[in-house]
Amino acid sequence: MKFNPQQLAVYFVAGTKDVPTGETLPTILAKAITAGITAFQYREKGPLALTGAKRELLGKQLRQQCLAANIPFFVDDDLALALALDADGIHVGQSDQAIETVVSLAPDLIIGYSCHTPAQIDHANQLAAIDYVGSGPIYPTVSKADADPAIGVTGLASLVSSSRVPVVAIGGISVQNVADVAMSGCAGTAVISAIAQASNINDVVNKLNAPFK
Ligand code: 3NM
Numbered sequence: 001m002k003f004n005p006q007q008l009a010v011y012f013v014a015g016t017k018d019v020p021t022g023e024t025l026p027t028i029l030a031k032a033i034t035a036g037i038t039a040f041q042y043r044e045k046g047p048l049a050l051t052g053a054k055r056e057l058l059g060k061q062l063r064q065q066c067l068a069a070n071i072p073f074f075v076d077d078d079l080a081l082a083l084a085l086d087a088d089g090i091h092v093g094q095s096d097q098a099i100e101t102v103v104s105l106a107p108d109l110i111i112g113y114s115c116h117t118p119a120q121i122d123h124a125n126q127l128a129a130i131d132y133v134g135s136g137p138i139y140p141t142v143s144k145a146d147a148d149p150a151i152g153v154t155g156l157a158s159l160v161s162s163s164r165v166p167v168v169a170i171g172g173i174s175v176q177n178v179a180d181v182a183m184s185g186c187a188g189t190a191v192i193s194a195i196a197q198a199s200n201i202n203d204v205v206n207k208l209n210a211p212f213k
Contacts, residue, residue, distance in 0.1 A: 002131055003088070005166040009212035010189035010205055014035045015044040015076075016049055016058070018143065019198045020157045026061050032195050033069045035205035038188065040066050043076035046145070050177070051116045059085045072110060079106060083203040091134065094120065116148045118162060125164045132191055137171020137179055143192040147171060154180055157184040175207040182211035 014034050019028045026027055029040060042062050044055050056165055059075065063085045066073035075082035076090040077096040082089070089110030092099050099113050107129055115121045115133045124130050137147045150171065151159075160167045166187035173189045181189055189208060198204040 002108070003072055005132070006189045008132055008166055008190075009038045009147050009148040010036065010170045010208045011039040011168055011188055011190040012195050013041040013043050013076070013190050013192050014147065014196050015019055015042065015046070015199055016048050016050050017048045018192050020197060025058065026065060028196055028201070029062055029065055032205060033065060033071065035202040036209060037071065037195070037205055038209075039072045039074065041074040041190070042075055042081075043091075043192075044078075045076065056081065056188045057086060063087065073145075074110070074112065082106070082109060089131070098125075099127060099130070099213055108193065112168070115159065115163070116151065121159050121163050125162075130165055132187065133159070133163050134168045134170050135186075136190075138169050139172025139177065140146075141171045141193075144171070152179050153184050156181065156186060160185045172193045173208075175204055178208050179211050 002116055014027055019025050044050055044060055045204050064072050072088040074091050075087045076091045076094055091112040092102050093114040110131045111129055112132045112134055112201040113130050115124050115135055124133050137150050139150050141147050156169055168183045168188050168190045169186045173191050174194045195204055
């Protein structure tokens with residue numbers, strides 16, 4: 001195991017477009033780190049996503065913040081960027097670069113893989129290099145335009161019970177529903193808007209963490 005699964009408890013995911021107008025991603029990340037997030041994923045996706053040198057420059061800053069706070073830094077779906085930033089891990093979706101390619105090119109990174117169905121969990125179970133699975137959306141989400149239909153906590157529980165590796169739940173998770181989500185046996189929750197759009201990040205992170213302590 002390349003990391004401690006407890007670091008999946010409050011997994012903040014965000015890119016430039018996810019923070020409120022007038023805020024910056026490093027400012028929001030700094031608040032989230034102070035509040036006690038356990039991992040961060042830089043996910044620069046969508047029409048307004050930064051590319052090229054701007055993406056790398058911001059990534060470097062976010063990577064440094066995580067290093068200083070001693071929390072794992074993941075990059076979503078961009079192996080070249082993950083390697084350039086010396087990330088701790090990479091998260092790979094079903095429609096991203098093939099998971100087998102990532103596994104063979106970056107066996108030392110912490111590798112997360114999105115799995116929405118029992119068949120996808122079976123596939124992940126066969127790949128020894130995968131360290132955790134991200135499953136969802138649990139509830140409808142406004143943060144991912146091409147999200148699959150919501151699977152609910154019942155769907156999540158069945159994926160958790162068949163997965164070889166820890167499962168992080170994602171999609172529409174908030175302080176209101178995190179206790180229900182945690183009942184599934186998942187290792188933690190990954191959230192965008194609940195933290196990025198929070199008026200009190202400290203309070204939200206504490207409440208997201210509570211069921212996993
Ligand atoms: N992946 P929020 S749902 C990035 O189902 C992402 O794989 C999902 O954002 C999946 O916490 C999602 O704001 C968006 O709902 C999560």
